[in-house]
Amino acid sequence: MIVNNSLDELKKRESALKIIRSIVENEGRSSLYDVTGLSGGFISSEEELDLLETYVGPAIFEDELQVVAKEHLGGEKALAVNRTSSGILASILSLVKEGEHVSHFLAQYPAHPSIPRSCNIVGADYDEYIDLNEFKIEDNTSLVVVTGSTMDHQVIDEDTFKEVIDMAHDKDIPVLVDDASGARLRTAVFNQKRACDLGADLVVTSTDKLMPGPRGGLMAGKEELIDKVKVKANQFGLEAQPPLILAMVNGIKNYSEDNLINAISRKDKFYDMVSKDYEMFEKTPTGVMVTEDALKKQVDALDIETELSEKDLSFLWAMILLKDEGIITIPAVGMPGASATVRFDLSTQDVIDMNLGILHDKVDDSFNKFFRQLSRCGKV
């Protein structure tokens, strides 16, 4: 194994960022193709940047954020935090005590690690479920979490979603929805309702997933709960700072469902192209992906023996995609604990108009190189 723990993942991320920097310096930004679906955009005008002072900034942009956030997410009040993970941590810090229980329902494993990690910090018990028939709410449960769309873009069924919310509310337990990408994927592509409109008490979304905003977390929900979460966020410095809030406001204003809807038909075409030679690809709502499991099966099918773990294989292929083809995927640049699935999101700005044949050849070339490296190291 090459990557064993969070520190190794951090080092891997640092190497990937070095490669990105060298590509930008030597070949220019246009030689990079970010297909992560995370844009980290920072739309802003000169006048707006001039207002970015510690107290003037929040006075202007927090007010504007209330308006656009409530339009985007529903709910009574909004709160901007540093990341989705920060919003999850602040919620669990404020609503869950030691010895209490958190139940989490999601469409498919794995859950985002910030949820169990936050429960661990407060000393709460934690369970996750993907089957409604098995879903349980213990008596000492103080929070139910629902993931609207997983890191791999597996979207929850809307009826199941409502049922889980009803089960929690029957016991007077608040529901927090991790709608990091779901706030847009569920609504734009699956025509589902916003989490707050389905009855969720709190929702958090990531302002750089499938929208032109910065990496940040945007929360909305019942005013009373948002206030509690806000106090904790302020106590621990988890809240978003004025520059982030400014870019969030403009990111939401510039979000349109068109790119997502456009990607749906392109992904079917791209899936057919890559599936001529490979068995490992699966469709996602707005692109294709290769899970670590499927990559390992593909490697096994080619009769290569390797001592690398499934995760290492994903990381290695993602690094070759980046270094040789300029294609940025999450296993190369993700934070520790991020999914090792190699996902190609076709709704992103860099590839929205790209010829799919060219993209196909890049993916194919990188896999051949990956294959040659493995055969050189392994016992064939």
Ligand SMILES: *Cc1c(COP(=O)(O)O)cnc(C)c1O
């Ligand atoms: C991306 C993601 C998160 C975390 O977002 P950060 O900005 O990295 O904190 C949490 N949950 C889900 C389902 C995600 O996809």
